[in-house]
Amino acid sequence: MARKVVITGLGATTPVGGDVPTLWQNALKGVSGVVRLTDDWVEEYDLPVKIAAKLAVPAENVLGRVEMKRMDPSTQYGVIAAREAWRDSGIEEIDHDRLAVAFATGIGGVWTLLSAWDTLKEKGPRRVLPMTVPMLMPNGVAAAVSLDLGARAGAHTPVSACASGTEAMAVGQELIRSGKADVVMVGGAEAAIHPMPLAAFASMQALSKRNDDPEHASRPYDIDRDGFVMGEGAGALVLEAEEHALARGARIYAELAGTSVTADAYHITAPDPEGLGATRALKAAMFDARVQPEDIVHINAHATSTPVGDKPEYTALRAALGAQVDDVAVSATKSQMGHLLGASGAVEAVLTVLAVYDRKAPATINLEHQDPEIPLNVVTTARDLPQGDIVALSNSFGFGGHNAVLVVRNH
Amino acid sequence: MASNEEILAGLAEIINEETGLAPEAVQLEKSFTDDLDIDSISMMTIVVNAEEKFGVRIPDEEVKNLSTVGDAVDFISKAQA
Numbered sequence: 001m002a003r004k005v006v007i008t009g010l011g012a013t014t015p016v017g018g019d020v021p022t023l024w025q026n027a028l029k030g031v032s033g034v035v036r037l038t039d040d041w042v043e044e045y046d047l048p049v050k051i052a053a054k055l056a057v058p059a060e061n062v063l064g065r066v067e068m069k070r071m072d073p074s075t076q077y078g079v080i081a082a083r084e085a086w087r088d089s090g091i092e093e094i095d096h097d098r099l100a101v102a103f104a105t106g107i108g109g110v111w112t113l114l115s116a117w118d119t120l121k122e123k124g125p126r127r128v129l130p131m132t133v134p135m136l137m138p139n140g141v142a143a144a145v146s147l148d149l150g151a152r153a154g155a156h157t158p159v160s161a162c163a164s165g166t167e168a169m170a171v172g173q174e175l176i177r178s179g180k181a182d183v184v185m186v187g188g189a190e191a192a193i194h195p196m197p198l199a200a201f202a203s204m205q206a207l208s209k210r211n212d213d214p215e216h217a218s219r220p221y222d223i224d225r226d227g228f229v230m231g232e233g234a235g236a237l238v239l240e241a242e243e244h245a246l247a248r249g250a251r252i253y254a255e256l257a258g259t260s261v262t263a264d265a266y267h268i269t270a271p272d273p274e275g276l277g278a279t280r281a282l283k284a285a286m287f288d289a290r291v292q293p294e295d296i297v298h299i300n301a302h303a304t305s306t307p308v309g310d311k312p313e314y315t316a317l318r319a320a321l322g323a324q325v326d327d328v329a330v331s332a333t334k335s336q337m338g339h340l341l342g343a344s345g346a347v348e349a350v351l352t353v354l355a356v357y358d359r360k361a362p363a364t365i366n367l368e369h370q371d372p373e374i375p376l377n378v379v380t381t382a383r384d385l386p387q388g389d390i391v392a393l394s395n396s397f398g399f400g401g402h403n404a405v406l407v408v409r410n411h
Numbered sequence: 412m413a414s415n416e417e418i419l420a421g422l423a424e425i426i427n428e429e430t431g432l433a434p435e436a437v438q439l440e441k442s443f444t445d446d447l448d449i450d451s452i453s454m455m456t457i458v459v460n461a462e463e464k465f466g467v468r469i470p471d472e473e474v475k476n477l478s479t480v481g482d483a484v485d486f487i488s489k490a491q492a
Contacts, residue, residue: 066431126462130455 002177005256006245006411009089009238010350011081011187015231015337018057019084023347024354026336028382030363032215033337034229041195049202051214052193053231053338070131071144072109077234077343078141078189079148085185085236086149090250100153100181101146102171103236104164104188106342106398108138111194141189145236153181161398162304163261164188165235165345169406170259172239182244187236188346198230204269206306218339219366220303220310220332221374228304231338235346237353253357257391257409258289264401271309275316277403278395282320285405291391293324298361298385298392300352301376303332304339313395314374329361329383330376336365345396349406352394356408359385412491413465418484425460429453439481447480467491 010020015033017023033053042050059076060068068076082103112135119127134140139157146155153175158167165188172184201207208227210217218229245252262284264277271278286293299317303310317325333351340347355361361379370378385392392408413421423434430453443449449457458469461483467490469477477483 064431066429069429126459129459130452134452 004242011084015053027362073191109136160402163398164342166396166404189234229338258407260284278316281403289407
């Protein structure tokens with residue numbers, strides 16, 4: 001029998017809350033964190049997309065000046081979330097050789113990379129800072145979190161675009177199940193609200209251009225959805241072997257009962273229209289958790305608000321859950337905070353864990369006219385989940401055909 | 412041309428910016444590594460910022476000879492002459 005993995009700490013910094021209590025309160029209320037960007041570069045380059053979801057609490061309000069200078073923004077966000085999760089876990093003494101990190105990012109230190117390139121062009125090689133490489137490398141977040149916590153059982157960086165955060169949960173679960181670690185700080189961080197990624201995502205027609213109405217731009221499942229809104233932030237969770245958590249009398253939020261990772265092998269960016277890879281991921285995650293479709297009461301959907309992406313997820317859910325899908329309370333929390341790319345799976349994992357723990361499904365905003373081809377049971381105002389044993393899923397899919405699913409059960 | 416006092420004050424400001432060390436902790440006899448706990452990466456950043464501030468060039472092979480703050484002040488002072 002594999003070791004059970006439980007969740008004992010939560011942390012986040014997001015566009016709708018700079019910490020977990022604020023995030024959760026707003027997620028239940030249903031607020032928008034999307035704003036019209038006021039940065040000079042928006043007009044300088046006349047970007048076609050002028051909206052995004054920035055952090056509710058800027059990193060400089062939380063971290064010291066010197067710390068800020070030595071970390072890319074993505075690492076800053078990851079460290080903020082990880083510190084909150086660690087405090088929340090209440091762990092005081094630990095064998096640091098049994099503590100690991102699995103912290104994901106989709107893009108990594110894009111601000112550092114492009115600023116260094118500007119410096120090289122404008123001022124020459126001598127002015128390119130010696131901290132540039134450790135700041136831009138995608139494992140920078142995992143490394144900084146490992147350094148911060150003294151985590152010596154490995155620091156992993158799953159990179160699978162927008163599935164990265166959820167894949168980090170799968171990596172953490174495996175590290176505990178296999179006995180390689182007792183506690184794993186898992187999460188995801190992203191800070192890509194920079195003109196280049198905005199231009200690039202806009203160029204592939206992935207982003208909403210609802211520039212004059214930012215609060216209503218992210219509208220998963222709505223017939224008038226026109227793309228996702230880029231968000232930034234980080235989520236972090238303390239995963240712990242059940243016996244380790246019980247031995248120290250920890251507050252246990254929920255069990256991470258199962259995970260799965262599959263690949264479409266269909267197209268580099270387009271989702272498989274039949275959702276076959278996602279269906280296999282859903283079935284594999286439920287098998288891993290030993291749960292049946294009728295056990296599932298809530299899903300935090302991937303649902304990015306793109307015209308082509310939302311429907312295949314529904315197709316996959318219908319294929320994997322059958323008629324049960326009509327009874328499942330589906331929340332599309334990207335409607336509130338946009339798409340945090342490599343951090344999205346981690347923040348949504350935090351929300352899924354809280355949904356199970358508090359027995360409440362968070363709100364999906366901006367659903368005015370539901371796409372008739374996606375007849376899901378969408379939670380538009382926060383809804384109570386049943387008492388008794390309950391199970392929730394969270395899906396994440398990424399460019400490259402990556403699919404990752406996690407299963408959370410009450411403990 | 413900056414005086415040695417001005418060079419010291421300028422270095423203290425650069426070191427504070429990079430490491431957060433209080434400017435008054437930066438004194439001539441202090442060792443960069445042993446007293447101020449400045450690692451090689453921070454040292455290179457400080458060197459490049461000092462080059463810009465004082466309009467001098469501090470070759471990479473020279474940096475290892477600058478063990479104390481006083482060594483750096485002397486080098487910059489001579490380089491400016």
